Amino acid sequence: MADSDKPRYSPSLMRMWRVYRTAKEMCMDRGYNILEEDTTITLEEFAGKFAREDGEPDRQRMPFSCEPSDEMLRKYSAPPTAKDPNPQPQIGQLWVEFNADENVGLKQLRDYMQHLSNHNFYSGIMVCIKPMTGMALRLLRGASGLDEGPKGGVEVFVEQDLLVNITKHELVPKHVLLSREEKAQLLERYRLKETQLPRIQVTDPVAKYLGLRRGQVVKIIRKSETAGRYASYRWAI
Amino acid sequence: MPPKSILKHSVVSTNAPPPSKPVSQRHLDVALQHANVLEQRKQVEKEVLQSIITLLDFPSSPDADPARPSASDALRFQDYMVPFQPSDYDSLIEERNISDRCGYALCPRPKRRAPSTAKKQIIETSNGVEIVDRKLLEVWCSDDCARRALYVKVQLNEEPAWMRQGGYGDKIELMVENPEEHHKALPLRLKREAPKKPVKQEEHDIADAWAARDDALADLAMERGEKPGRLSKANKDLITEKIKERVGTPQAPTPPTRTEGESHMAIEGHVPQSRDRPQQQNDEEDEDDAQDWDKHLPT
Numbered sequence: 001m002a003d004s005d006k007p008r009y010s011p012s013l014m015r016m017w018r019v020y021r022t023a024k025e026m027c028m029d030r031g032y033n034i035l036e037e038d039t040t041i042t043l044e045e046f047a048g049k050f051a052r053e054d055g056e057p058d059r060q061r062m063p064f065s066c067e068p069s070d071e072m073l074r075k076y077s078a079p080p081t082a083k084d085p086n087p088q089p090q091i092g093q094l095w096v097e098f099n100a101d102e103n104v105g106l107k108q109l110r111d112y113m114q115h116l117s118n119h120n121f122y123s124g125i126m127v128c129i130k131p132m133t134g135m136a137l138r139l140l141r142g143a144s145g146l147d148e149g150p151k152g153g154v155e156v157f158v159e160q161d162l163l164v165n166i167t168k169h170e171l172v173p174k175h176v177l178l179s180r181e182e183k184a185q186l187l188e189r190y191r192l193k194e195t196q197l198p199r200i201q202v203t204d205p206v207a208k209y210l211g212l213r214r215g216q217v218v219k220i221i222r223k224s225e226t227a228g229r230y231a232s233y234r235w236a237i
Numbered sequence: 238m239p240p241k242s243i244l245k246h247s248v249v250s251t252n253a254p255p256p257s258k259p260v261s262q263r264h265l266d267v268a269l270q271h272a273n274v275l276e277q278r279k280q281v282e283k284e285v286l287q288s289i290i291t292l293l294d295f296p297s298s299p300d301a302d303p304a305r306p307s308a309s310d311a312l313r314f315q316d317y318m319v320p321f322q323p324s325d326y327d328s329l330i331e332e333r334n335i336s337d338r339c340g341y342a343l344c345p346r347p348k349r350r351a352p353s354t355a356k357k358q359i360i361e362t363s364n365g366v367e368i369v370d371r372k373l374l375e376v377w378c379s380d381d382c383a384r385r386a387l388y389v390k391v392q393l394n395e396e397p398a399w400m401r402q403g404g405y406g407d408k409i410e411l412m413v414e415n416p417e418e419h420h421k422a423l424p425l426r427l428k429r430e431a432p433k434k435p436v437k438q439e440e441h442d443i444a445d446a447w448a449a450r451d452d453a454l455a456d457l458a459m460e461r462g463e464k465p466g467r468l469s470k471a472n473k474d475l476i477t478e479k480i481k482e483r484v485g486t487p488q489a490p491t492p493p494t495r496t497e498g499e500s501h502m503a504i505e506g507h508v509p510q511s512r513d514r515p516q517q518q519n520d521e522e523d524e525d526d527a528q529d530w531d532k533h534l535p536t
């Protein structure tokens with residue numbers, strides 16, 4: 001039979017393979033430097049790299065870091081002014097970790113934040129098996145103003161959210177993040193204040209995928225029967 | 238004489254910023270009051286989070302006994318518990334379990350292990366054999382700890398700390414076997430006597446009067462459940478002591494009174510016509526009333 005020739009993989013390994021690929025694609029879509037073959041890694045390669053002897057995925061070996069590309073650095077830096085001719089980009093090295101614990105609470109989150117600040121990562125993404133506890137989420141919400149933790153904040157995803165790449169669904173239009181300069185041009189072109197733009201929540205699934213921050217503007221390009229393409233802009237709140 | 242401009246003379250420059258004064262002082266006060274309430278809520282939430290982080294590593298010594306906790310630990314635990322709601326307490330237990338400790342914050346032992354890793358467990362209880370979730374079994378280190386922890390939980394106030402009125406400073410009692418130690422360790426709260434200065438009798442009286450007023454206000458605030466230094470719930474500026482009617486009514490309307498002798502017949506002010514005393518204007522019609530029914534019939 002054809003089935004018996006192929007090596008069999010455990011369901012959890014297959015799940016983890018998809019999560020890993022989506023995480024890599026997500027980083028690439030955000031503009032980090034990611035190798036093309038990482039996002040198209042096959043199940044065999046993945047199993048060879050990250051499977052333990054018992055066929056389960058080894059999450060301890062999976063974390064990776066990535067550097068923002070030049071284009072991304074440009075996008076995230078404020079336009080130069082007379083006072084500050086060489087502004088520092090608001091982005092830096094990212095650390096993505098896959099947590100192996102069944103339940104993630106305050107302890108794991110604080111350990112993770114500690115790790116990020118010890119190794120000078122700008123921001124972090126934590127992928128956990130189950131949703132975090134309420135108190136951990138509360139810490140995460142308040143962490144942006146806190147001293148502990150990295151500058152760029154920590155994002156948390158549940159593995160289930162990353163099983164499929166939602167931006168590849170046909171009903172999800174293309175979202176493009178605008179740089180500060182492009183945003184200023186847009187507002188000037190249409191003579192708007194940013195508060196007059198339509199809005200998108202930062203908790204929106206696509207906004208979470210792109211890691212939008214408050215105040216950024218995305219351009220949404222939809223297909224249109226009459227005009228071919230139709231662009232709209234949304235202000236992240 | 239120079240020609241006089243026909244344009245309106247104005248001293249206000251057109252590009253001056255709009256007056257930033259709020260429409261009324263009262264609006265500003267109301268907005269500030271609500272902002273302060275929100276701020277206070279955030280403060281309490283942060284306080285609870287910090288307490289939980291501290292209580293994760295409780296008790297301070299690894300060989301502490303939950304039945305006889307050290308006085309300092311017990312005191313700190315009681316203090317931390319004051320702003321907690323039962324749901325916050327559940328979160329504390331959950332967090333402690335995740336870091337593999339007994340749910341009771343004064344117990345240093347790890348949580349109990351279920352006999353197997355199955356999702357549902359069969360256990361013997363006093364009402365016979367029961368099937369329970371494995372999670373429920375792995376919360377406490379022993380039944381004794383469970384009792385002590387739940388003893389604290391039932392005393393917690395359901396109302397969130399930022400909305401509590403009065404009784405805010407409720408003391409949480411612990412189930413301990415060495416109560417006498419804890420009573421000794423409690424700080425004695427004595428009213429501090431202000432150092433007296435020799436002053437003139439008149440000044441003294443005035444100062445006394447003001448001090449008495451301040452004391453009374455402070456007592457009232459305590460009764461409302463406020464803490465010194467906290468935001469006052471009753472904002473003096475927002476309470477209007479005089480209530481004014483919006484439209485002035487010159488005089489209150491008086492109920493109509495009938496001066497004639499018919500008032501005993503009136504039904505809600507209307508006097509029905511009676512057979513015996515037909516009214517003047519109806520007299521003519523009343524006469525042929527008897528034949529009224531066949532008036533329009535064809536003859």
